[in-house]
Amino acid sequence: MARNITPRSENYSQWYLDVIKAAELADYAPVRGCMVIRPTGYAIWEQIQHYMDEAYKKTGHVNAYFPLLIPYSFFNKEAEHVEGFAPEVATVTHAGGEELEEPYAIRPTSETIIGYMYSKWVHSWRDLPVLINQWCNVMRWEKRSRLFLRTSEFLWQEGHTAHATAEEAREETLKMLEVYRQVIEDNLALPIICGEKTEGERFPGAVNTYTCEAMMSDTKALQAGTSHFLGQNFAKAFEIKYQSKDGGVEFCWTTSWGTSTRLIGAIIMTHSDDDGLILPPRVATTKVVIVPISQDEHIADDILLPKAKELAAKLNEELGGLCVAVDTRFDMRPGDRFFTHIQKGVPLRIELGEKEINAGKARCVRRDTGEAADVAFDALCPTVKELLNNIQDNLYNRAKKFRLEHTNRANSYDELKAILEEKGGFVEAYFGGTPDDERLIKEETGATPRCIPLTEANNIGKCILTGKEGPLTIFAKAY
RNA sequence: CGGGGCGUAGCGCAGUCUGGUUAGCGCACCUGCUUUGGGAGCAGGGGGUCGAAGGUUCAAAUCCUUUCGCCCCGACCA
Numbered sequence: 151m152a153r154n155i156t157p158r159s160e161n162y163s164q165w166y167l168d169v170i171k172a173a174e175l176a177d178y179a180p181v182r183g184c185m186v187i188r189p190t191g192y193a194i195w196e197q198i199q200h201y202m203d204e205a206y207k208k209t210g211h212v213n214a215y216f217p218l219l220i221p222y223s224f225f226n227k228e229a230e231h232v233e234g235f236a237p238e239v240a241t242v243t244h245a246g247g248e249e250l251e252e253p254y255a256i257r258p259t260s261e262t263i264i265g266y267m268y269s270k271w272v273h274s275w276r277d278l279p280v281l282i283n284q285w286c287n288v289m290r291w292e293k294r295s296r297l298f299l300r301t302s303e304f305l306w307q308e309g310h311t312a313h314a315t316a317e318e319a320r321e322e323t324l325k326m327l328e329v330y331r332q333v334i335e336d337n338l339a340l341p342i343i344c345g346e347k348t349e350g351e352r353f354p355g356a357v358n359t360y361t362c363e364a365m366m367s368d369t370k371a372l373q374a375g376t377s378h379f380l381g382q383n384f385a386k387a388f389e390i391k392y393q394s395k396d397g398g399v400e401f402c403w404t405t406s407w408g409t410s411t412r413l414i415g416a417i418i419m420t421h422s423d424d425d426g427l428i429l430p431p432r433v434a435t436t437k438v439v440i441v442p443i444s445q446d447e448h449i450a451d452d453i454l455l456p457k458a459k460e461l462a463a464k465l466n467e468e469l470g471g472l473c474v475a476v477d478t479r480f481d482m483r484p485g486d487r488f489f490t491h492i493q494k495g496v497p498l499r500i501e502l503g504e505k506e507i508n509a510g511k512a513r514c515v516r517r518d519t520g521e522a523a524d525v526a527f528d529a530l531c532p533t534v535k536e537l538l539n540n541i542q543d544n545l546y547n548r549a550k551k552f553r554l555e556h557t558n559r560a561n562s563y564d565e566l567k568a569i570l571e572e573k574g575g576f577v578e579a580y581f582g583g584t585p586d587d588e589r590l591i592k593e594e595t596g597a598t599p600r601c602i603p604l605t606e607a608n609n610i611g612k613c614i615l616t617g618k619e620g621p622l623t624i625f626a627k628a629y
Numbered sequence: 630c631g632g633g634g635c636g637u638a639g640c641g642c643a644g645u646c647u648g649g650u651u652a653g654c655g656c657a658c659c660u661g662c663u664u665u666g667g668g669a670g671c672a673g674g675g676g677g678u679c680g681a682a683g684g685u686u687c688a689a690a691u692c693c694u695u696u697c698g699c700c701c702c703g704a705c706c707a
Binding site: 153171182234290294306375376408412441483484492501503505 | 664705
């Protein structure tokens, strides 16, 4: 039992913050609504970046960088866009000791400035498609922030593409949604539901918005990634035009898609327990920690440490990389040492004492289940590899099981209200209402339509609120 | 931005209502001894001028005014 972490059942928000603190992932910065991502937390982001970036490169995208500051007037060019973002845009009004003639917005997202640049770069159908991604920080002034989930400044990736046809842009939008699904499920072990956002939840300026929705361990939903089909809205606002093969001048069709450091929050809230953080092996930079244990200095130095280092070297070779650490803190008691690794979410702990040396075995303890197994040194490499795979799978499977157990069907509005109040979780229901109807539901139940699952796109029924025809939609309270 | 709460040691708090000698406590930290396989025990020790500014008073953490910041609950959002 961790003494520095509030039990999850007692206070979920506090538990979440305690886990972050105990694992040293992040800390509050002396700037309103901002946080410092500490090395352990940043390492998770680097892992995410690694998997994501690799996937984008494979789908033909390239990285570039656009300015942090955007002429404020750019936002006014797309009506819905400015309306959607105005409340949370921070601006720079002074520089060099003087007031600027036109304020700069600190980017909350880069559709506008990238649209402006694309209009300069795209002239011919031969210039298309443009497939650019940017890794950067953005700022959205938040009234209320929570570490990783909602901070005024956050790190993300935003892909921006321009295409000759609507079909191709739509295809791109869904392709990247699928890339998100794969990376998030396979590496972060977060089971997600891909679907389309309802009108009320759509990105300001988009024609269609798609989303990856995950369920946290308090049964609330969290949007883990979004992909937008922007139609010609931004192309028209910024005059991204090209001359087609037949000589006519056409507006491009654009998309944008993003995932952020919020994913770290999702990982924390999906997998961790009352003892602290639990990281899926593919996310953890330290996948295995070897803890030599002895009260005897000579045994520790002459026998245990060399053996630990030898095993670590072999494991690193087997697993490919520096992901096995040796804990040499002999001045701490074993229990203390174990706990630091438990709280940091290290997937596998290997305990090595005289007992183990004499038996020719190492004691392997899983973080996800707490199960311990004694493994012969000869079999350690393949067994550890297998254990890590099992842990990865187990985390995904148990999260998915949890989601299924907390997903229900509502056949009427009363049923929706009752389920949300009594059980929470995801509720499936036919919905064919307007943004006003969405607002009403949110007011009365606290829940919003999270998405219309792609797999249910043709599943049409009678809307529980309006009685009109509508697709099967997932409702939930959300972060 | 509305409602509530809080700023006293690194963290968590007491003290504030009923101003008064060197501002306390727990955890953490440092030293020593004993311990050591899921967070040890004892002893000793270092560290704060009480968010900031102004005012009242012989005297302010405590009373008054102003101000800054943070947290929680709502409305808005990756």
